[in-house]
Amino acid sequence: ARCFSSSITRIRTDDPRMSKAVVHNGTVYLSGLIDPTGTDVTSQAKNILKEIDDLLAQAGTSKSNILTASIWLKDIDRDFKALNEVW
Numbered sequence: 001a002r003c004f005s006s007s008i009t010r011i012r013t014d015d016p017r018m019s020k021a022v023v024h025n026g027t028v029y030l031s032g033l034i035d036p037t038g039t040d041v042t043s044q045a046k047n048i049l050k051e052i053d054d055l056l057a058q059a060g061t062s063k064s065n066i067l068t069a070s071i072w073l074k075d076i077d078r079d080f081k082a083l084n085e086v087w
Contacts, residue, residue, distance in 0.1 A: 011058050021055045028059040041079040045086035 012020035022029045033051055038044030049063075056062050073079040 009059075011055060020051075021059055023059050028056060028061055030055055041073070041082045042086055045083050049086065 007024075009023040010019035010021075011023070014020075018031055020031055020033075030052065033048050035044040035047040035051075038047055053063065056065075071083065073083060
């Protein structure tokens with residue numbers, strides 16, 4: 001039988017179905033984040049990036065250590081420039 005001794009730390013578990021962030025073996029994984037209250041892509045991106053900053057800070061890191069990010073846009077032709085300016 002194999003024994004795994006690595007620890008898992010869950011961050012912001014206010015939703016019993018999932019954690020907003022999980023730290024495993026020094027890697028931070030963030031759950032899908034959305035902002036349904038934002039009025040446009042700029043405000044949504046600012047709100048989500050603030051939440052990402054907060055979660056990463058709670059995990060002891062920052063966006064400077066991000067290896068990959070998946071960002072979904074409803075209309076990439078319309079919204080990419082605005083998102084990229086916020087990023």
